[in-house]
Amino acid sequence: MPGEAADSYAERVAAANNLAAATLPSDPSLRSVGRVRHAAARNTPVQATSPRRQGWDPGAITQACAACLATDGAWRHAWYDPMVTVCLTHGCYLITDCPGRRRSVKDTQHRPLRPAGTGTLCDNALSVGLGPRCDTDLAQLPPTPAPDEVLEQQARAQQSGTGPVMVLGQPTTVASYRDTVRNMAVLLLHINTASPDPPARFDLREQEWGTRRWWLHPPRDPITRAAVFAVADRIVFAASLDDAAAVFMPWFDAIPPASAGRVSWAADHTHADPTLTRILLAASTPRQRLSHRLPHELCLRLRPEWIPQRLPAQLSPLVDGCGLSAASARGFASLCLAKAQAGTGSWADAATLLELPGPIGVDLARTSSAHLTIGTDAWIDRLQQVGRQLAIERVDYRARESVVRGLGRAALNDLLHALQAARPGTRASSRDLIWRWVWDHWAAGHHAAAPPVVITTRRFLARYTQFAGALQPHHERALVTATDQITRGTPDSS
Template sequence: MSPLPVRSQPAADQCITDWLEHVAEDNGLLTTQLASALRWGGGTTRFLAVKPDQRTLMSITELTGAPHHRVVAATLSRFDGTALDLAGLNPQRWSSWRTVAGRGWFRLQGTGACPACLARDGCWRTAWRLPTVTICTEHSCYLIERCPGCGRRFADHPHEPLRHGAGTCCFNPTGERTVCDIDVSGLTTAKAAGDELARQDRHDVACTGSAVPMLGAVATAQEYLAAGRHLAVLLLHLASHADASSLAPWMDQVRREARDTRRVRWHLSPPIDPLVRSAVLTTADQILTAPGVSAAADLLAPWFDILPTSTESRLAWLADHTTMTPALTRLTMAALAPHQRISTHLRRTGTLVDPERIPQVVPEPLFRRQAAHLFTTDKAETNRLFLSLCMARRGGATTWADAAEMLGLDGDLGTRTARSVSARSRPDPRRLTDALDAIGAEMTGNYRDREQQVRALATSDAWFEQWVGEHRPGTRARSFPYAVTYLWCVHAGGLLSTSPAWTIPPARRSRVAYRQFAASLRPLAIAALTQAARTQHATGAV
């Protein structure tokens, strides 16, 4: 095969079909003649703009003198592994296209266009063929995808690999021997908003293979691009089923398109209007680029409030309507946390906790500081007991009854406490997990040892008489159970009703008297009480 008289190379970012159309014009050939020449070596031009056949690539390099890598860079193969997954595509087998098309959001025909770019250099860009490229960041404007003359997408010529001419005109066939002569470089387009420009800029950086920030960490280009597209698909499905438009301004347009086309499958085809598509992708991008998973989940959670109600679970519905990448799975689970049963969430966020470090009830100062805001009821002791049960569940207890028994309590008490708190307060599981982490970081000591210390003191009142003489003269002997109970509740983190000072659970009168006793203690008396427990247990003398 002889080289063409006039040879050239594709410009940076120039699409292969646009370049070959100029090659044909420069050499006085019809584009159909050049296409035939490309097939002389037995190759095919079937997927020319996507992934050319190797024999076709050889023909192109021989005819034009362009290096192999420059020709490949002018095709969509340059985005394989980032914005596209072309695995399984075989130019020699037409049916292989189904494999790629089934992954969604990829079109074989058509391209977008930036009129300002075309007016400047006349080159149609390769990236304009990606459905996720909706904006020209250089000119801060939306791409145009449909010709106002013929009403079809640009470069919509399914039976020929090249247009019937070179330049900035549409050249879509409009009849047997006619083409659309609209000059795309003279069209006007809308300016893009700042947040959408930022999204497109991140997308373009990722398309070069560079890592980008996502969910508070650095993600690979493929992870970021896949998560963004699949999250956008999920938002489109949610918008199609919603009745309100308060979450995003593009929801009405999406529902209108779903209603008009009747068979919209968002996982395969994105919205037709590039402005709507850009807005959807930007909403997804804003969620993914939040400072962390928790912040992203807060942005996504309102969308899950409009999930269609059905017999299947929320998670099953979501999984049925998009592809769950690892990042999207983490985000979805975090956003669904308020809808999950607390026990389910605790099991999924379980951390090994030594049961000996868990008191029967979380100390009150720690509860006030870290967790009081989670509950809507003022039953502080019940709420503190519930937090301890939650820590036991995270530590390996499979049921609320097992959690209670792990702490030395009756199993039925654990079940009843969990039911009561879940029904009345319904704490947010995600914030509950954060509170448990903070509480666990502050709690130290062996509470089972402390319980033994107090039980030892409960067998003799000699230490009590000494403490009274030194720190509370005039205190009566009948206050002995109150002193033991104070140590049990404050020093050992025990439940009031399980104090070893009582032979049976205390009546209301005893509880009131104990609280009066506890409120009357001064700091020096409290310190001496705690020291008595530690000293007497260490010496074994009671």
């Protein structure tokens, strides 16, 4: 019978000759039930994988179509293939478990052929030994219709011959298509399990949530496997590499942060065949090459002096929640705005535009890009908001930095008196703390470019942290007002 599995044929031969199925001779090389079923499904388009992926080999999962069994009682070789989830003839999902005892259909662990031989009964053992057997008629089970997306994917996966099947807009063999879909499905299952908020939540059984090695054991439920294959097919069957990367991008962003990067995490959790590797690299390119996207996508031109070395504290909420510390987020945002300006070729050039040392820009960009937890598109959207606000304010931060560097004793005394008026009890020894606060908050300067007097010891930084944390909003307003008055006047800078 076309498409019939070898063990099903052997059962029919035994029934036709009044023989017990268990007495039929078998190939001595087939020493296990799994190998017998693998041999019964060898004419499927997929080849045996490595021993470490035996769960994806034909014969690792047994399935059946109730409608097909009701028609002729024969078991198809395709039903032993984990990549097959539906019957294309009847457009319904296959069944994997007998509802009588919630065990796998054809669960004959010690015999390759069922003792009852041919027929549509489950025939699973109900007890240990030669006891009663399940009499559930699998042909009478109601079918579950499969959606069109699943049927289209399965039509490609179950295609006979060598193809062609389109992958990323190029024709390839059915075997290559199946390998890539399987590898992508394994990766999607790992992301679904490891990520707290994946793009889609697959309906995994409770006992499968603890399973982390999806490359060894696929989900048993055909509906779950079909849902995973449909998402993988949507990525692999895309018209181009860019389209595939765009579909995969939400899943790539859902990969948990890893010290070696998201691409390495993905490669550690699946077999990265050449097609999957191209998709991974294409999806990671926007994140890795933020510097290439900024000049083209951040369409906002600012004068260099309007960009602070580090965003002012009042703009910090616009870049919060991105996985970076407040100081790093403010500094990296300013560096990105500088990088987006015309004529800025590298991160070092962006730092130089802000009058910072070039290596500072390179190190800050490398560290911040590695720990950024939001997508590149979301980060660029935030930069757009920050840039528009800076364009409205039009503050000359280079001039402010120059003013702070030139503050003399008389100007510092004026700032001290202003703070003492708003905050009685401020000590006269706080001049250096006030100087640092004005540099950080009024000039929005980076500590690497601060005046020499501001660059101090760890003990000073502890004093400054305590001082800045104790200032109330009206204390800060007093310092800002006094600094503005000094800027408009002609303070003594001796």
